[in-house]
Amino acid sequence: MSTASTTDARDKRGKAPAGERVADWADGRLGIYSLAKANMRKIFPDHWSFMLGEVCMYSFIIIILTGVYLTLFFHPSMNEVEYHGPYVPLQGQLMSEAFNSTMHISFEVRGGLLIRQIHHWAALVFLAGMFVHMMRVFFTGAFRKPREVNWLFGFLLFVLGMFTGFTGYSLPDDLLSGTGVRFMEGAVLSVPIVGTYLSFFLFGGEFPGGDFVARFYSVHILLLPGIMLGLMVAHLILVFYHKHTQFAGPGKTNNNVVGMPLLPVYMAKAGGFFFLVFGVIAIISAIATINPIWTIGPYRPDQVSTGAQPDWYMGFSEGLIRVMPGWEINFWGHTLVLGVFIPLVIFPLVLVAIAVYPFIESWVTGDKREHHILDRPRNAPTRTAFGVAWITWYMVLLIGGGNDLWATHFHLSINAITWFVRIAFFVAPVVAFIITKRICLGLQRRDRDKILHGRETGIIKRLPHGEFIEVHEPLSQEQLHTLTAHEQYKPAEIGPAVDENGVARKITRREKLRAKLSKGYYSEDNQILKPTVEEYKEITSGHGHH
């Protein structure tokens, strides 16, 4: 429509509606029309597991909102004050201003305790959501090109979330979190040569000093959430840019996205989902206590309680330190505390192990293509087995971190649990790997059977000559497509040992390793070949074969 005719139309109808005029005004300055045109019809596929990321984003927003409220009343100071609030069992006790103000938030500020609990529960859910979201991406192979960078962004969000959580947990300066900070100080001190200096730098002198709450406060409310917010926006931009992945199915290809448009469907769904997430977290916060600092008491370095554990996302580091034998080396008046330093070194390695996997897999496959269709976990047995092995590793360490509660609740010896964890740390991932791989291969065989022989109906038919057979129902075309849509790699070959001139080619160890790994991934023992068209035709051509 030309400008002139638009004007004519307006003249006829009078002034444009207010909404249109506002939109026109905004478009002239912000260019919202082209932005909306490009993005409003953005398609998102429908699957519940694609909403795990949303759970994380919404709980992060809830954390920010409640966190802002808490900053209005929290005093990040370690000045000693006497408690005169309404909670009788602490009256007259000396405590830091940080603890005192947290008590004030919990007992005197209107809605303070509820907001505190929402903040903390949302943090636990946020981290748990990120964990599950990451595992969803892992097991479906959604990290493959072009999404490796976004995988790393997500991983960084998880790690930063852990540390934001840890600093937040330490702020109230209660006996539990103080013990956690003491634990951290011990880990820092175990670093050879520079440990003492680092600790003095961090705490502004001898532990606990008078600084760490204020320092953690800046890190907790400004530095880490700022970086996380930036990373989250980048994460989302990349999701938009790459478009969402989808599971294989009829009509779904590597070049399209089948689903519903952002506007209006997903806007409504996602908006509604935000309130559902907020609602669920609010209900949980209203019925269940989290971090009851009033029973825990203020931090004093000479006191400690049993059952002193960090929040769950730091639990595996607690496990590392609890099960590590207390080794140390003394020489020339110096002590190397291996009992603490080795766990400190393994701590990042546990996390890095899962983070670098996508790069290892892409190196093994040598696949440089883009992948937008998700794998079913069974169709990538080695990857799935690796993922399960990693989760098993992580869980074993969590058991180690809660060894005292396992001991008291299951009437076991804590020493036996510690030894179990020490052995399982090395053995359990291997066992989990082997078992998972076998299960995946079994499921692949089942799929192959289903394709070739159809679905078992459970109907038993007696033939005229007396034989009993079970009637198998052939799968529909859609089901056949879904079950055979995945592609299967061939193991990489090292290639001829001599070049075209007959001269011996130098084969690097790297090449050999890659070929070996590739065989472990894709040789016939390690994946069940899906039926070919010929096989299918032969078997379904009706020669009475079952």
Add this chain to the structure above:
Amino acid sequence: MKKLSARRRHPLAAVVVLFIALAACAGLYTALAPADKAVAEETAQTLTIEEGKKLYAVGCASCHGTGGQGTSDGPSLVGVGAAAVDFQVGTGRMPAQQPGAQVPKKKNIYSQAEIDQLAAYIASLGAGPEIPTENAYNPEGADIAEGGELFRTNCAQCHNFTGKGGALSKGKYAPSLEGVDPKHIYEAMQTGPQNMPSFPDTTMSEENKKDIIAYLEAVNSSDTVEPGGLSLGGLGPVSEGLFGWVFGLGTLIAVAVWVAARTAKAKKS
């Protein structure tokens, strides 16, 4: 005095003096000599000890030896005192069901009278802490906050912040203090049963013990107010994490499945 002096040679004067002397002697004797009642009490005490000894022979001697001297299966009870017996038997820990890392608390089948008899017998073997009077452990008017500080300094490292219990090495444990009789808490501090260190009055005064009992009453009893809702066992971040995963994330995933199932498509695939 003149009147009395004039009659001092009266024929009956000697009789009167004798009578007065006899009365004085009798009075002094009744006032000073051990009374019959005391004798009776002593006999009762002996009787109690005798009864206790019989109970001991049935329930305890197989492990602690016929004279409380101890065997390879049980420690000597000489000098443990009545308070230790009252605690161990009163909480059902003794007689033990079986040897193990630690003897658990169970239903007590002895009456308080029988426990007192046992305690009297054990106390007769050697001096030890007495069973406290109610005055000693009644937490009325004690300083709860002070008790909290003492608890965190001396008890929490094994019994948890609010006495929910905790693990010790090799299957031993610090039991939960919920619902434990104040008398038994007092006796436990006094005598240090099983793996617990003892806190005699020289280390922790009677008043401090009362403070601790008062603190436990405030934070770990049926009257405890939970301002934040369910306490999830009061065990700290492990149970919170489990709850967060199961009920927090679990519910949210259920909600996500529900939302994803409600699609705008005309026909569900």
